[in-house]
Amino acid sequence: MGNQIIRVARYTSGSINSIGREEYRHKYNHKNTSIDEARSRLNITLGNKDRKTLYQLWKTHIEHYGLNYAGKKNQIAMEQIVITASPDFFKQLGWDKIVAREWDKTDIPKEICQYFNDSLKFVKEYIGKENLLSATLHFDEETPHLHVDYIPVICGKRKRKDVYLKDEQGRCIRNERGHAIRAKGSDGKTLYEYVDEPSSINRSQFWAERGGRQSYRQMQDLFHEQVASKYGLERGNRGTDRKHEEQSIYKAKLLKKQIEQKQEAILTLGRLENQTVDELAKVLQKSPHVLGRINQSIKIAMGEKPPNQIITVNRERGR
Structure with a gap:
């Protein structure tokens, strides 16, 4: 259904x-x-x-x-x-x-x-x-x-704050090192104040x-x-994780990728255009994948093959 x-x-x-x-x-x-x-x-x-x-x-x-x-x-x-x-x-x-x-x-x-x-x-x-x-x-x-x-x-949570000893003027009492002295209860345990944080x-x-x-x-x-x-x-x-994108953003990305592919093919042909046969052979020996791109570009240019379709995989967004 x-x-x-x-x-x-x-x-x-x-x-x-x-x-x-x-x-x-x-x-x-x-x-x-x-x-x-x-x-x-x-x-x-x-x-x-x-x-x-x-x-x-x-x-x-x-x-x-x-x-x-x-x-x-x-x-x-x-x-x-x-x-x-x-x-x-x-x-x-x-x-x-x-x-x-x-x-x-x-x-x-x-x-x-x-x-x-x-x-x-x-x-x-x-x-x-x-x-x-x-x-x-x-x-x-x-x-x-x-x-x-x-x-x-x-939701706001309770936050713990330290409590310090203060004098009659409300100023923190400090020890000989200048550190504020933390307040303690009658049981000798350190005192804390709890306040609610806003959502x-x-x-x-x-x-x-x-x-x-x-x-x-x-x-x-x-x-x-x-x-x-x-x-x-x-x-x-x-x-799977499927990510939702606005239609306009998706189309823009698709077009950008197609342009980049065509530019890469043009640059590859331009780099090889003025080289001798021996030089081309050395380039292809080091980077054999370039030959496949050249053949593909030639077929597209002569109309024997349509431009590559870009296949995208949408995945559900995981958090």
Whole structure:
């Protein structure tokens, strides 16, 4: 029937605005070219009653809960879970992206809505309801999918502080070496003061509390056990790490690699162009792999062979 799909993306504070504009379909030039505006009215957003921007939601959440956020460059400020499934799964439930252009929200198959309701319930329990910002169901792309925005918050912990002897003016009493003297109780044991640290945004610690390097795999297993299996979906391959990238970034990397391959072939031919037969023989003797590249470049240049296709392997991101 198909596979479950659940991915995690992470964002800095500087990218929250652009992510929010695309998620909420605010009017601007979207990088996502697969959006069909005829179906955008079917989209559903939860948790943003005041129609704020995603950055405003994030900022309000931090202030409301008094979260500690250092705001360092490249520090992760927000994460997003994306949940969907194989296209065949939705087709069997009655999804048709062409016919859906004439639908309103009441025409969306109930089984599809139920799948995403169960998915959202799972995320609330796994991530923590208090950490969620908003959730958006998109029906205006190739396959229906759910975005859940949240802040990776770790609860404040009790921190131990040293206690020192002080005089009447509140100054630390020091020994003959100038070191502050630590206070001791009547039992002779060193005294400590315990203070509560505020909750803070810390992605690495957030996922460490959920299994560390195995956290993503465990989340996939739990999602399959609690949600996907009830709809006949498969878990997918275990032991792999699949990394999600934006479509525009993936295409840019693909194009860059193709250009680099062509440049390498041109440079190789240029280096060998003015050399004698004996010199060429010496080069090929030292680096026999160059001959294969030359033959391949000649075939491509003469149209006898198409350019190499770059095969990429996506792996589930392990934490």
